[in-house]
Amino acid sequence: MKSLLLVTGLAICCTVSAREGELTRISPEALAGAAKLRDEAAADPVAYAFVADLTTQIGPRLAGGDNDQRARDWVVARFKALGFDKVWTEPVTYPKWVRRGEHASIVAPYPQSLAVLALGGSPATPRGGLSGQVVAFKDFPALKAATAENVKGKIVYIGYRMHAARDGHDYGPATTGRTAGPALAARLGAKAFVLRSAGTDDNRLAHTGITQFSANDAKIPAAALSNPDADLLERMLAEGKPVTLKLDLDCGIEGQYTGANVIGQINGSEHPDELVAIGGHLDSWDPGTGAIDDGAGVAIAAGAAHLISTLPQRPKRSIRVIAFANEEAGMFGDRAYGAAHQNEVARHVLGAESDFGAAPIWRMSSQVKPEALGAIDQMMQVLAPLGVERGGNGSAEGGDFGSMSAAGMAVLGLTQDGTRYFDWHHTANDTLDKIDAKELNQNVAVYAVFAYLAAQADGDFGSAPGAFSHAKEE
Ligand SMILES: [Zn+2]
DSSP: OOGGGGGGGGOOOOOOOTTOOOOBBBBBBHHHHHHHHHHTTTOOOOOHHHHHHHHHHTOOOTTTTHHHHHHHHHHHHHHHHHTSEEEEEEEEOOOOEEEEEEEEEEEEOOOOOEEEEEHHHHOOTTOOEEEEEEEEEESSSHHTTTHHHHHHHHHHEEEEOOOOTTTTTTHHHHHHHHHEEEEEEHHTTOEEEEEEEOOOSSSSOOOOOOOOEEETTTOEEEEEHHHHHHHHHHHHHTTTTOOEEEEEEEEEEEEEEEEEEEEEOOOOOSSSEEEEEEEEEEEOOOSSSSSIEEEEEEEHHHHHHHHHTSSSSSEEEEEEEEEEETTTTTOOOHHHHHHHHHGGGGGGGEEEEOOOOOSOOOEEEEEOGGGHHHEEEEHHHHHGGGGGGEEEOOOOOOOGGGGHTTTTOOOEEEEETTTTTTTTTTTTTTTTTGOOOHHHHHHHHHHHHHHHHHHHBOOOOOTTTTTTGGGGOO
């Protein structure tokens, strides 16, 4: 984990509605109102209906794909139907990657077909596919230690096996091979790249995900094998004979596409220009229907904002819900939002993004100014009955608010239980049945509580240009 000690050096700056040095506080009335929202969330139908309808009526939402515009229109209509005061879109432009199909098989020593998915960003193989001898590495560092001599003209395989954990910490090592492996293999002269999926399941389904080539990199076709197929390949490799693999990928970048972030807002009654920002990303990978990644995140935020809007009076500050565009290919919606709102960092009083499935939230970490820690403790009083523990301060990452938090926006990290998340993530198994309505509503309760209390708080949480930039340690 990243160091939690960096908080001691946080810069403190005044924002719109607070004076420097003053403690941020939450009134007893606001706390009582939040507790009521928390309890009402348990049986609220809005979030589950949102993700059920989105995955049923739209389904997969590959950025720039056929469903991109349909999904945005759907969210605009749903935000309006939920009675949000203001609904709009902001353009996001990115390279459009297209998947048309993929096949892989072992040619020798024992011919067998393999369950495979091309990685996002991968180019196609030549028509009819390519074949090559497999050279295997246990993980990305092992590939880094390789020389061109070992790799040239071969198909590189990385076999790192990801293990499940509540906080999903093994995803980092597992995805380094996916994001950086193909570009490195290409630099070493490999003709193609395959890896064991970054997934914790034993289904015969591959996990896709983005791979990154820089403009100067040679690009080679890259794909993920299901865990059982990676096992099969490794058993053949263990026999010591050369293994020949055939890869046939039909995919690639087709120019630029302009999509949009979809934004809905409950307007504040006293400080409408100040806002609490919540959201998830609307795009998904294409094999599944984008239920846990990340229809759930948008649904949680929409459900929380809607619940707050049912109060007799609008909260003091606005609640903004953002359905971000194209997170999967490289945080394009995040970056576009950060660029469009870079002069409004201080008005974004506090934010949190949900992008880790729909299982219960167990920890709340934060990145707020020291004077707001008492208010965070007050939020914890309302959240503790939901099973939420207090995490550190200075350690929260913004997800799709990453650009805004790097620019100084205060954020919370609301960590969900990720034990099973990587069984289904980026596979055909990312479907609605993986979401438990009660667990989803625990998330809605947490988001409604924190968003409402941040909107009602006397004082701010430290958002200011540059406030937290040096608290990030990448
Ligand atoms: Zn996601």
